[in-house]
Structures are given as structure tokens and as C-alpha cells.
Amino acid sequence: MHATSHHARIHMASTTANPPADKPASSGKFKRIALIAVIALGAAAAAAAGMYVFMGRQGATHASAEPAPLAAPVFFPLDPLTVNLQSDDGVQHYLRVGLSLKLTDPKAQEQLTARMPEIRSRVLLALSNKHPEDIATPDGKQALAQQLRNLIEEPTQPGNQRTKVDDVLFTEFVVQ
Structure with a gap:
């Protein structure tokens, strides 16, 4: 029986040792997902800002290339x-x-x-x-x-x- 209880202790020790090991792995996954999400949001924000600036400049260039709206005839x-x-x-x-x-x-x-x-x-x-x-x-x-x-x-x-x-x-x- 002593052998069985030793085995149970190992099992218990391994089960108690595994949850702390799981938490860092789970915490690492969360950090990785959060980092990817932050990078994706940053890229989306940069793309949106770039589009805004590009469209604004193109609109300004386009507007300056065209004559001003004509007055009434x-x-x-x-x-x-x-x-x-x-x-x-x-x-x-x-x-x-x-x-x-x-x-x-x-x-x-x-x-x-x-x-x-x-x-x-x-x-x-x-x-x-x-x-x-x-x-x-x-x-x-x-x-x-x-x-x-x-x-x-x-x-x-x-x-x-x-x-x-x-x-x-x-x-x-x-x-x-």
C-alpha cells in the first residue's frame, strides 16, 4: 500500500505541479493574442489614417486641378x-x-x-x-x-x- 500511496503522491504532486505550469502557458497565450490584437488594431488605425491623409491630399489636389464651382450664369x-x-x-x-x-x-x-x-x-x-x-x-x-x-x-x-x-x-x- 505504501507503493500505492507513493504513486498517489506522485500523481497528486504532478497534478498540483501542472496547474501552475498551465497558468503561465495560458497566460502566455493570452499575452500573445493580446499582442497580435494590439498590432492588428494599430495597423488598422495606421491604414485608416493613411487613407484619410491620402484621400485628403488627393481631394485637395483634385480640387485645385478643377476650376472653382462656377457662379450662376x-x-x-x-x-x-x-x-x-x-x-x-x-x-x-x-x-x-x-x-x-x-x-x-x-x-x-x-x-x-x-x-x-x-x-x-x-x-x-x-x-x-x-x-x-x-x-x-x-x-x-x-x-x-x-x-x-x-x-x-x-x-x-x-x-x-x-x-x-x-x-x-x-x-x-x-x-x-
């Missing part, structure tokens, strides 16, 4: 024009037209005003080459507005830049 009225139209029927036809230019570039009105005599001449020549049938339909009027826009935007001197006109609007349109 300016409508620049031109003096009304009256022209003779081309006629195949032997009857004299006239066109009286009022135009207003829609502009969003603040400098465009100054540029157009400086070139107004040349612009009016271009518009008069283009209008006087039209037949009444050409401008009788909505599609014909729309095509005329686009043609006039191109003529008005076109530089009057070589080397000058185009002046941006967003739209040509008819404020008066009478064919007789």
Missing part, C-alpha cells in the same frame, strides 16, 4: 439684328432676331464686348445667307443657334483663345 444680351434673307420666290424676306448669350466664365463678357463689332459682322453675314425655310422649324432654329455659337466663340485674331459661350438664346425671332 450671366446672360449677355446683344442688340437686335435685322437682315434680308435669301429668297428663291422673288419675295423679299426679313429676319429680326434678338440674341442673349449664356456665359459662365466671368471673363467671357469682357472678351466678347471687346470683339463685338467683329462678332456682329459674323452673325449678320451668317443670318443673311439663310433662306426662310432653313429657319422655319425648331430644328432649323436650333441648328442656327449652334452655328452662331461657333461663330461667336471663334477667335477674331490668330493666336487668341476661343471665348466660351454656353448657349445662344433667341429673345426675339421674327421672319417676314
Whole structure:
């Protein structure tokens, strides 16, 4: 029996010796998991901060590359024009037209005003080459507005830049 109790003591000794050994192993696992979690959280925070900084800088660069939001458009009225139209029927036809230019570039009105005599001449020549049938339909009027826009935007001197006109609007349109 003595041998059995010795064996029981060993067993007891080993069972009492094992729990303290288990605690440090369990404590080491916990520390390792906690360390990994802290590193992962730190990496996530660094990634988030990096994204914020990168997106902020990219947004600032992107914003500076684009022009500032445009102000409300300016409508620049031109003096009304009256022209003779081309006629195949032997009857004299006239066109009286009022135009207003829609502009969003603040400098465009100054540029157009400086070139107004040349612009009016271009518009008069283009209008006087039209037949009444050409401008009788909505599609014909729309095509005329686009043609006039191109003529008005076109530089009057070589080397000058185009002046941006967003739209040509008819404020008066009478064919007789």
C-alpha cells in the first residue's frame, strides 16, 4: 500500500505541479493574442489614417486641378439684328432676331464686348445667307443657334483663345 500511496503522491504532486505550469502557458497565450490584437488594431488605425491623409491630399489636389464651382450664369444680351434673307420666290424676306448669350466664365463678357463689332459682322453675314425655310422649324432654329455659337466663340485674331459661350438664346425671332 505504501507503493500505492507513493504513486498517489506522485500523481497528486504532478497534478498540483501542472496547474501552475498551465497558468503561465495560458497566460502566455493570452499575452500573445493580446499582442497580435494590439498590432492588428494599430495597423488598422495606421491604414485608416493613411487613407484619410491620402484621400485628403488627393481631394485637395483634385480640387485645385478643377476650376472653382462656377457662379450662376450671366446672360449677355446683344442688340437686335435685322437682315434680308435669301429668297428663291422673288419675295423679299426679313429676319429680326434678338440674341442673349449664356456665359459662365466671368471673363467671357469682357472678351466678347471687346470683339463685338467683329462678332456682329459674323452673325449678320451668317443670318443673311439663310433662306426662310432653313429657319422655319425648331430644328432649323436650333441648328442656327449652334452655328452662331461657333461663330461667336471663334477667335477674331490668330493666336487668341476661343471665348466660351454656353448657349445662344433667341429673345426675339421674327421672319417676314
